[in-house]
Amino acid sequence: MSPPNGPHANAPDRPSSQRRRDALPRLLRRRGDGQLWRERLFHLFCAAVAWSGLVILVVLLFHVTRVGWPVLSWKFLTSPPSRFPHRAGIYPALMGTLWLIGLTTLFTVPVGVGAAIYLEEFATPSRWNRFIELNIANLAGVPSIIYGVLGLGVFVRWMHLGRSVLAGALTMSLLILPVVIIAAREAIRAVPDSIRQGAFALGATRWQAVRDHVLPSALPGILTGIILSIARAIGETAPLITIGALTYVVFVPESPLDRFTVLPIQIYNWASDSRRPFHDLAGAAIVVLLAVLLTVNAVAVWIRHRFEKYRMR
Amino acid sequence: MNQSPPVEKDAPAVPVLQVQELTIRYGDKVAVDRVSLDIPETKITAIIGPSGCGKSTLLRALNRMNDYIEGLTMQGRVLYRGVDLYAKDVDPVQVRRRIGMVFQKPNPFPKSIYKNIAWGLAINGIRDGVPQRVERALQQAALWDEVKDRLHDSALALSGGQQQRLCIARALALEPEVLLMDEPCSALDPISTARIEDLLFQLRDTYTIVIVTHNMQQAARVSDYTAFLDGGHLVEFGPTEQVFTRPKEKRTEDYVTGRFG
Numbered sequence: 001m002s003p004p005n006g007p008h009a010n011a012p013d014r015p016s017s018q019r020r021r022d023a024l025p026r027l028l029r030r031r032g033d034g035q036l037w038r039e040r041l042f043h044l045f046c047a048a049v050a051w052s053g054l055v056i057l058v059v060l061l062f063h064v065t066r067v068g069w070p071v072l073s074w075k076f077l078t079s080p081p082s083r084f085p086h087r088a089g090i091y092p093a094l095m096g097t098l099w100l101i102g103l104t105t106l107f108t109v110p111v112g113v114g115a116a117i118y119l120e121e122f123a124t125p126s127r128w129n130r131f132i133e134l135n136i137a138n139l140a141g142v143p144s145i146i147y148g149v150l151g152l153g154v155f156v157r158w159m160h161l162g163r164s165v166l167a168g169a170l171t172m173s174l175l176i177l178p179v180v181i182i183a184a185r186e187a188i189r190a191v192p193d194s195i196r197q198g199a200f201a202l203g204a205t206r207w208q209a210v211r212d213h214v215l216p217s218a219l220p221g222i223l224t225g226i227i228l229s230i231a232r233a234i235g236e237t238a239p240l241i242t243i244g245a246l247t248y249v250v251f252v253p254e255s256p257l258d259r260f261t262v263l264p265i266q267i268y269n270w271a272s273d274s275r276r277p278f279h280d281l282a283g284a285a286i287v288v289l290l291a292v293l294l295t296v297n298a299v300a301v302w303i304r305h306r307f308e309k310y311r312m313r
Numbered sequence: 314m315n316q317s318p319p320v321e322k323d324a325p326a327v328p329v330l331q332v333q334e335l336t337i338r339y340g341d342k343v344a345v346d347r348v349s350l351d352i353p354e355t356k357i358t359a360i361i362g363p364s365g366c367g368k369s370t371l372l373r374a375l376n377r378m379n380d381y382i383e384g385l386t387m388q389g390r391v392l393y394r395g396v397d398l399y400a401k402d403v404d405p406v407q408v409r410r411r412i413g414m415v416f417q418k419p420n421p422f423p424k425s426i427y428k429n430i431a432w433g434l435a436i437n438g439i440r441d442g443v444p445q446r447v448e449r450a451l452q453q454a455a456l457w458d459e460v461k462d463r464l465h466d467s468a469l470a471l472s473g474g475q476q477q478r479l480c481i482a483r484a485l486a487l488e489p490e491v492l493l494m495d496e497p498c499s500a501l502d503p504i505s506t507a508r509i510e511d512l513l514f515q516l517r518d519t520y521t522i523v524i525v526t527h528n529m530q531q532a533a534r535v536s537d538y539t540a541f542l543d544g545g546h547l548v549e550f551g552p553t554e555q556v557f558t559r560p561k562e563k564r565t566e567d568y569v570t571g572r573f574g
Binding site: 200203212213216 | 376378381383406407409410413414415416418420421422423432433436437480483484487
């Protein structure tokens with residue numbers, strides 16, 4: 001082996017592989033310090049962006065918790081709102097939110113997952129199906145207030161459901177369905193086709209393959225989509241105000257046709273009050289809302305974990 | 314294992330599958346061009362040919378696995394024991410129960426070893442003696458001794474070769490008459506390949522096997538009959554020994570001797 005740039009390096013009759021090898025040390029050399037610095041700077045920038053999001057969140061949480069913590073008590077959770085801050089609680093709003101989560105999940109999961117299964121597994125690429133797909137993608141980008149107006153027109157007035165928690169849940173379902181469908185489709189599409197082929201080769205019908213192999217494999221992805229969507233629904237206010245969810249409710253919905261309010265509306269109501277004690281109530285309600293969100297997430301993670309274990313058995 | 318039916322080695326081979334003037338197109342592109350071929354009973358038939366010659370497409374036409382491919386059209390007939398597989402009243406699900414398939418890449422379900430086999434039985438309505446059937450299938454696929462103590466572990470923890478034998482066991486558990494294999498060893502190392510080939514020798518008396526392979530030596534080693542496909546045409550079909558040593562066609566000779574593309 002001759003040294004790099006040795007006497008033979010430029011000899012015309014050297015085989016090209018030898019010439020490449022001679023040039024190697026030069027090729028591997030770093031091209032100036034500028035490249036390294038740019039690399040480090042970019043790294044630093046990315047880290048800063050990632051951390052700043054987290055830091056802002058932590059600061060907000062800290063602030064809200066500090067304000068709301070002293071107010072939080074069992075009585076706060078179980079009392080209706082009141083004109084007097086020391087008596088006010090969030091019971092109706094909390095229950096309204098739980099009703100809304102339950103009903104919305106009930107409507108969204110079967111319809112959303114069913115639509116995704118149909119579009120991914122059964123639909124043939126026709127003009128009509130392309131039209132449906134395009135519309136779902138577009139609907140995912142429609143502002144939530146529009147859904148509120150739609151809900152008011154269709155569910156509250158036309159279907160005579162009134163300003164009930166049922167009408168609210170249906171409106172919320174419409175709002176999050178496109179996102180659920182899109183997420184579920186992505187998850188189903190990510191299941192390798194070899195699994196379906198293997199099932200078909202054993203004499204499985206499309207439905208058997210989907211039920212026993214495709215859906216279980218896609219479940220974690222589908223659940224993630226559902227959780228994110230439900231979380232969005234929990235935080236939404238605009239469409240519910242539009243359909244007429246009340247801002248001051250002292251009772252708890254006992255059936256889907258009862259009137260209701262939800263935590264975000266209650267929070268908005270208190271936060272916009274000019275009196276300081278109500279701001280503390282808003283802080284406490286925010287803590288409760290976050291707790292509800294985290295609980296929903298935790299339940300989903302648990303289901304997911306359980307299902308993954310079941311799948312391996 | 315004493316379940317293979319008595320086979321007279323010298324009896325004239327009865328065709329199980331008959332391909333008649335079969336043409337398959339992907340859109341406008343012709344993948345299989347007027348192929349006619351009789352697959353003899355309880356023999357191993359190899360389909361060889363260069364990449365893209367239509368081997369896999371032809372194989373998948375034999376148990377209607379092409380049904381799910383969009384834009385694919387067919388002309389001609391495929392007869393299974395005289396019945397047209399593509400007749401209107403034929404259920405593709407029943408076809409695949411009798412004509413099983415093993416794929417190029419091992420594709421066990423992400424479930425336990427046991428469930429991989431039991432699932433095929435369950436969807437076909439077989440409820441009796443499932444554990445015994447699972448054991449027998451695993452023994453037939455020469456996998457039993459390696460997995461008998463961990464039947465309830467994930468199939469994905471097996472090696473590639475073991476996974477492929479599991480896929481063979483999964484197909485055998487349904488007691489099909491025909492087993493189609495689409496390059497079953499192309500993703501495996503030589504040792505696993507040798508084990509699968511040993512397995513083929515054990516299965517040849519019981520099952521009719523059609524194997525697509527890129528590997529000429531493999532075709533020569535394991536098969537009784539060989540079909541050589543090129544550009545969608547069936548160039549030559551005959552006993553393997555004749556195709557490899559005294560091919561009738563110049564193109565076959567060039568291919569089997571490696572003087573081709």
